[in-house]
Amino acid sequence: MTDTRNDLSRLSINQETIKQWSLPELAEGCAKAGIGKVGLWRAPVQEYGVERTARLLADSGLSVTSLCRGGFLTATDPAERARALDDNRAALDEAAGLSTDTLVLVSGGLPAGSKDLYGARERIADALGELAPYAAERGVRLAIEPLHPMFASDRCVVSTLSQALDIAERFPADRVGVVVDTYHLWWDDQAPDRIARAGAAGRIHSFQLADWITPLPAGVLVGRGQLGDGCVDFRAFRTAVEATGFDGPVEVEIFNEDLWARDGSEVLAEVAARYLEHAC
Secondary structure: OOOOOOOOOOEEEEHHHHOOOOHHHHHHHHHHHOOOEEEEEHHHHHHHOHHHHHHHHHHHOOEEEEEEEEEOOOOOOHHHHHHHHHHHHHHHHHHHHOOOOEEEEEOEOOOOOOOOHHHHHHHHHHHHHHHHHHHHHOOOEEEEOOOOHHHOOOOEOOOOHHHHHHHHOOOOOOOEEEEEEHHHHOOOOOHHHHHHHHHHOOOEEEEEEOEEOOOOOOOHHHEEEOOOOOOOOHHHHHHHHHOOOOOOOEEEOOOEHHHHOOOHHHHHHHHHHHHHHHOO
């Protein structure tokens, strides 16, 4: 068995983990630290420019493991649905321009006034039926990310890997898969079995790490914890994921205002150290 205790080769730093850094600072910092992979978010990439971002990362020797985010596909209004599909096509174009093969999807919450979770999930599947061929033409996979149930009403009606797989399995595995994110799945006792199901079909398209800490802040979106600060068993998740044959990037994606208030180089060094300590 390969000793991974000092191996950062699979570590990817999601841009939001060190949000205080500009794209050039992220590229320079990761290159200096010997970290060769990053996950990106659309807004800062659009601000900097997709082609300019691609050149910057290539010149720095960095590869892009994922782009976040597409999705928000649950609208019932035809005009709103059309806008969402257009935005996702733009996201796929951006992903292709960044040479990443994975667009992460946050599927969307319930439309205003609706309580129909099943119908919302079916609209996601219908939308993916339109987007999957477009994605395939660009060499990009659609990765459905289940979010913790506390986000089901307003952000993501897909709360478990089972729900994500029930949608993804309607499409070829090289077009639609899932994200295994420890922050969103740590609580689910069915997650190991569903990870095995996803991995057996080649549908684990992204593996992301963040810890669960309590009490949650008032803005729960920024409640993710530094690795080792909470209750997630990262080694158990990594063991389950890798038992399926997955050997792709391990992306650390943390939204945390305390981390954003600190020196970026210090945060990067701490993330790398915590990754080796808790996830390897």
